[in-house]
Amino acid sequence: MEKYIQLAKELGMVNAKIISSKEICFDIRAILKCRWGCEDFLNQTIRCHPRDTTFQERVEMIKRYNHILLVHSNDARTLSEAVLEIEKAAFLDGYYFAFAIRFCNLCRACAVKEGKPCPTPEKVRPCDQSFGIDVYKTARNLGFPCEVLQCKESTQNRYGFVLID
Ligand code: SF4
Numbered sequence: 001m002e003k004y005i006q007l008a009k010e011l012g013m014v015n016a017k018i019i020s021s022k023e024i025c026f027d028i029r030a031i032l033k034c035r036w037g038c039e040d041f042l043n044q045t046i047r048c049h050p051r052d053t054t055f056q057e058r059v060e061m062i063k064r065y066n067h068i069l070l071v072h073s074n075d076a077r078t079l080s081e082a083v084l085e086i087e088k089a090a091f092l093d094g095y096y097f098a099f100a101i102r103f104c105n106l107c108r109a110c111a112v113k114e115g116k117p118c119p120t121p122e123k124v125r126p127c128d129q130s131f132g133i134d135v136y137k138t139a140r141n142l143g144f145p146c147e148v149l150q151c152k153e154s155t156q157n158r159y160g161f162v163l164i165d
Contacts, residue, residue: 004086004164015072017142021063024161025137028119031055034129039079045063046118047104050130058131062101062163069162072144076105076158083160084123095165101158103127150160 001018008016034048035041041048049097053061062068069086073079085102090098104110104124105116112118139146145157 001067001069001164004090004162007089007134008069008071008082011085012075012078013071013082015144016068017144018164019068019070019142021065023066023112023138023142024062025134025141026059026070027134027137028055028132030129030132034109034127038129040113041114042066046121046124048130049079050129051126055132056124062133065073065097065163065165067164069164070139070144071160071162072139073094073158073160075157076103076156077108079158079160080105080125083125083162086162090162090164097146097163097165099163100125100160101128101133101163103129128159131152133161 005016005018015107038048041155050058071079071083071086078100083102084106087098087100102125104127106120106123110118118124136146144158144159145156149156
């Protein structure tokens, strides 16, 4: 698993840590804020669509994994790119269920947001909030910084997950 931590750092991530699904904090209130608190949910279905899965099913999916890479970045787009790279590396290593959880920020300007089709729908991964993950609590419990930003200029602490095996 160490190689995936190294790969994350080579990809410019601030930090990365292997955790288990027991260390991920779930809270159904994350879905409350996803459905009503986020402008994207109704407008950009490919980024946010729950794909006909229930909250319990999504929690169950994540709980099947014993090794999960938590990836920390200060930049949303490079984080979206990095988790896909790490997912691909793990898959090629034989972890055939490797999968990233990360709201899609792959493009500088999201085509979906402009009413156009997504050019790479196969690269869109689920948003952590739609999986009911309390990212604040999860990151803080693991010693990673995660605070509510007070202004747009504040350093962003973004997190993604790569479910490995
Ligand atoms: S890949 Fe680009 S266009 Fe597609 S959802 Fe992600 S950011 Fe939007």
